[in-house]
Amino acid sequence: MTNLNPESNAAQTQDAPTPTNFLRDMIAEDVRTKKYGDAQIQTRFPPEPNGYLHIGHAKAICIDFGLADEFGGKTNLRFDDTNPEKEEQEYVDSIMADVRWLGFEWDRLCYASDYFGQLYEWALRLIKAGKAYVDDLSADEVREHRGTLTEPGKDSPYRNRSIEENLDLFTRMKNGEFPDGSRVLRAKIDMASPNINMRDPVMYRILHAEHQRTGNQWCIYPMYDYAHGQSDSIEHVTHSMCTLEFADHQPLYRWYIEQLGIFPSQQREFDRLNLTYTMLSKRKLLEFVQDKHVSGWDDPRMPTLAGIRRRGFTPEGLRAFCAAIGISRTNGATDIEMLEHYQRDDLNRRASRAMAVLNPLKLVIDNYPAGQVEFFEVANNPEDPTAGTRPVPFSREIFIDQDDFREVPPPKYYRLSPGKEVRLRNAYFITAQSVVKDAAGNIVEVHCTYDPASRGGNSPDGRKVKSTMHWVSAAHAITAEIRLYDKLFSKADPYDLEEGQDVLSNLNPKSLEILLGAKLEPSLANAKLGDHFQFERVGYFCLDPDSTADNLVFNRTLPLKDSWAKIEKKAGA
RNA sequence: UGGGCGAUCGUCUAAUGGUAGGACAAUGCCCUUUGGAGGCAUUUGUCCAGGUUCGAAUCCUGGUCGCCCAGCCA
Numbered sequence: 001m002t003n004l005n006p007e008s009n010a011a012q013t014q015d016a017p018t019p020t021n022f023l024r025d026m027i028a029e030d031v032r033t034k035k036y037g038d039a040q041i042q043t044r045f046p047p048e049p050n051g052y053l054h055i056g057h058a059k060a061i062c063i064d065f066g067l068a069d070e071f072g073g074k075t076n077l078r079f080d081d082t083n084p085e086k087e088e089q090e091y092v093d094s095i096m097a098d099v100r101w102l103g104f105e106w107d108r109l110c111y112a113s114d115y116f117g118q119l120y121e122w123a124l125r126l127i128k129a130g131k132a133y134v135d136d137l138s139a140d141e142v143r144e145h146r147g148t149l150t151e152p153g154k155d156s157p158y159r160n161r162s163i164e165e166n167l168d169l170f171t172r173m174k175n176g177e178f179p180d181g182s183r184v185l186r187a188k189i190d191m192a193s194p195n196i197n198m199r200d201p202v203m204y205r206i207l208h209a210e211h212q213r214t215g216n217q218w219c220i221y222p223m224y225d226y227a228h229g230q231s232d233s234i235e236h237v238t239h240s241m242c243t244l245e246f247a248d249h250q251p252l253y254r255w256y257i258e259q260l261g262i263f264p265s266q267q268r269e270f271d272r273l274n275l276t277y278t279m280l281s282k283r284k285l286l287e288f289v290q291d292k293h294v295s296g297w298d299d300p301r302m303p304t305l306a307g308i309r310r311r312g313f314t315p316e317g318l319r320a321f322c323a324a325i326g327i328s329r330t331n332g333a334t335d336i337e338m339l340e341h342y343q344r345d346d347l348n349r350r351a352s353r354a355m356a357v358l359n360p361l362k363l364v365i366d367n368y369p370a371g372q373v374e375f376f377e378v379a380n381n382p383e384d385p386t387a388g389t390r391p392v393p394f395s396r397e398i399f400i401d402q403d404d405f406r407e408v409p410p411p412k413y414y415r416l417s418p419g420k421e422v423r424l425r426n427a428y429f430i431t432a433q434s435v436v437k438d439a440a441g442n443i444v445e446v447h448c449t450y451d452p453a454s455r456g457g458n459s460p461d462g463r464k465v466k467s468t469m470h471w472v473s474a475a476h477a478i479t480a481e482i483r484l485y486d487k488l489f490s491k492a493d494p495y496d497l498e499e500g501q502d503v504l505s506n507l508n509p510k511s512l513e514i515l516l517g518a519k520l521e522p523s524l525a526n527a528k529l530g531d532h533f534q535f536e537r538v539g540y541f542c543l544d545p546d547s548t549a550d551n552l553v554f555n556r557t558l559p560l561k562d563s564w565a566k567i568e569k570k571a572g573a
Numbered sequence: 574u575g576g577g578c579g580a581u582c583g584u585c586u587a588a589u590g591g592u593a594g595g596a597c598a599a600u601g602c603c604c605u606u607u608g609g610a611g612g613c614a615u616u617u618g619u620c621c622a623g624g625u626u627c628g629a630a631u632c633c634u635g636g637u638c639g640c641c642c643a644g645c646c647a
Contacts, residue, residue: 020587020589021586021587025589046647047647048646048647050646050647080647082646082647083646083647085646086646086647138645139644139645142644142645143643143644146643147575147643148575148643149574149575149576149642149643150574150575150576151575151643152575153643180645181645183645184645193576194575194576194577195575195576195577195642196575196576196642196643197642199643202644202645204645205645206645207645221645223644223645223646223647224646224647225647228647244578244579244640244641245640245641245642245647246641246647247577247578247641247642248576248577248578248641248642249642250577251577269578271579271640276584282647324585324586324595324596324597325585325586325596325597326585326586326587326596327586328579328585328586329578329579330578330579330580330585330586330639330640331578331579331639331640331641332584332585333584333585334584334585334597335583335584335585335597335598337584337597337598338584338585338596338597338598339597340597341596341597341598342597344609344610348609348610353607382606382607382609382610383610412608414608415608423606424606425606425607426606427606456606457606458606465606466608467608468605468606468607468608469607470607534607534609536607536609537607537608537609538607538609539609560607560608560609560610561608561609561610562608562609563608563609564608565608566608567608
C-alpha cells in the first residue's frame with residue numbers, strides 16, 4: 001500500500017499527464033487477459049542490506065510501489081540477505097526508514113533468509129530430479145571450466161555423480177562437514193549455453209559465517225539466482241521488476257521456477273537511473289564513507305536518501321522527479337538539473353521564507369532614530385497566504401549581503417551603490433550615501449538615508465526602484481553556521497578519467513564551503529529539524545542535526561536560480 | 574569477437590502504421606516588494622543505407638554505435 005499524502009498526489013496530477021511506459025502496459029495487459037486469474041498484482045522491493053539506499057533506489061521504489069498501487073495491488077519489502085559477509089542490521093534499519101521517508105508503506109516485511117528452509121528442500125528436490133549436483137572443483141577450476149564469452153564451457157568431472165552421492169554430499173555440506181570453498185551445489189543445465197548464466201550456475205556455496213538473522217543455523221547460503229525467483233514465487237509476486245543488468249538472468253529465473261513447478265512470478269527489467277555529476281554505485285559510496293571523503297552515509301553531499309534528506313530534499317519532490325524521468329530500457333544519464341528543478345518546485349510551494357545574510361556587511365541608516373525598533377509583519381510564504389505572517393524587527397543598523405553593494409556598480413547591477421535608491425524588503429527605500437573603509441581599503445560600513453514615507457516598501461509618490469534586498473537588524477540578528485554544498489563531482493560523468501585514475505580524482509574539492517558568521521532574522525532561532533526554509537533571494541535551507549542551542553547550523557539544500565549570476569558570467573566570458 | 578538489450582531535440586521521455594508532443598536546459602520578452610516564483614514566445618530531434626506501404630520513429634533487411642554478461646557478489 002502506498003501512502004502518498006494528498007498534497008503530493010495533487011502535485012503529481014497537476015503536472016503534465018504521466019506518459020505510459022512498457023511496465024505499466026505489461027501489467028495492464030496481464031490484468032486484461034487475467035494472466036493471474038483474479039489474484040491481485042503483487043510486487044516487491046528487494047534491496048540487499050549491504051549499504052544505504054540512494055536516489056537510484058528511489059526510482060525502483062517508485063516503480064515497485066507505484067505500479068502495484070495503480071493496479072490495486074500490494075508491495076512487499078524484502079531484504080535479499082543471502083550473503084552474510086556483507087550485510088548488517090544498520091542497513092536493514094536505514095532501508096526501512098528511507099522507504100517510509102519516501103512515502104511508501106510495505107504490505108509484508110520479508111527476508112530471503114526466511115526462506116532458507118524452503119530453498120533447501122527445493123534444492124533436494126532438484127537433486128532428486130537429476131537437475132543439480134555437488135561439484136568438488138575449486139573456484140578457480142570452476143572458472144576455467146566455464147569457458148569464455150566466445151567459447152563453450154566444459155563439463156565438470158563431478159557432473160554425473162549419482163543422485164545418492166549428491167544427496168549425501170549436499171546434506172553433509174549443510175551439516176558443516178566441509179570447509180568454505182571446498183564444494184558447491186550446481187544446477188545441471190548446459191555448459192555450452194551461449195548465456196553464461198546457464199552454464200551450470202552455482203546454487204549454494206559453503207560459508208561458515210554468522211548471518212545477522214539466522215545466526216549459525218546455516219553454513220551453506222543460496223546464491224542470488226537461486227534465491228531471488230523462488231522468493232518472488234513464495235510471495236506470489238506477479239511482476240518482479242529489476243534493473244537491466246539482470247536481463248541475462250531471466251532465463252535462469254524462469255528455469256528454476258519451471259523445474260520446481262511453483263508460482264510463476266515473472267521478471268521484467270528497466271533501466272537503472274544515472275545522474276550527471278553523481279555516483280550511484282553502492283560499492284563506491286561505501287568507499288567514500290570508509291575512506292572519509294564524506295562525513296558518513298548521511299553526508300548532505302551523498303546521493304543516499306539519508307544524505308539528501310539531511311540536505312533538505314523532500315520526498316514529494318523526489319517522487320515528482322521519478323515520475324518525470326519515465327522508465328525505459330536505454331542507458332543514458334539524466335541531467336541533475338531535472339532533480340534540482342523538482343526539488344525547487346516543491347520547496348517553493350512549501351518552504352517558509354526568512355531573511356538571512358550569509359556574508360554580512362553593516363549598513364547604517366543615518367536619519368533613522370537611534371534606539372528605535374519597529375516590527376514589520378511579513379508574509380511567511382507569498383505562494384501560500386495560509387502560511388501566515390511573522391514580525392521582523394527593524395532598526396538603525398542592519399546587515400545586508402556583501403554581494404548587494406558595489407562601490408563601482410558593473411553594468412546592469414541593480415543593487416545598492418553610492419547614490420542609488422533600493423528597497424529593503426518589506427521595510428523602506430534607502431539611498432546609499434557613503435562608505436567607511438578599513439586600513440586595507442575594504443568596505444566595512446555603508447551609510448544610507450531612508451525615506452520614512454516608504455514604510456512597508458512603497459513610496460506614496462509612486463517612484464520605482466530596480467532592486468529589493470533582504471536584510472537583518474544588527475541588534476536582533478542571530479549568528480549561525482551555514483554549510484554551502486555543491487556537487488560532489490566536478491565532472492558530469494564521474495567516470496570520465498585519465499588512464500589509471502580513480503573516480504576520486506573527479507571529486508569536487510569545493511563541494512562544501514562553511515560560513516561561520518551568517519546573520520539570521522531572530523525567528524530562525526525556532527527552526528526545527530525537518531523544517532524547510534527559503535532564505536529569500538539566496539536559496540533553500542534546513543537545520544542540520546549538528547546544531548546546538550548556541551550554534552545553529554543550516555545546510556543549503558539548493559541555491560535559488562540566479563539570473564544575475566548568469567548576467568555576470570556572460571559579461572565575464 | 575558468443576549471447577542479451579538498446580538507439581527520437583543538448584538531456585530524460587511520449588507517439589503501439591496516420592499531425593514527431595511534453596518536461597528539464599537554453600534564449601528573448603512581459604510581470605514582479607525575492608534578479609525567486611509566474612506568463613508568453615523561440616531554437617534544436619526520429620543513428621545510417623535500402624525495402625514494404627497511399628502513408629514508417631514505428632514493420633522488414635543490412636550496417637553503425639552504445640550498454641550488460643566469463644563472482645562460490647547482488
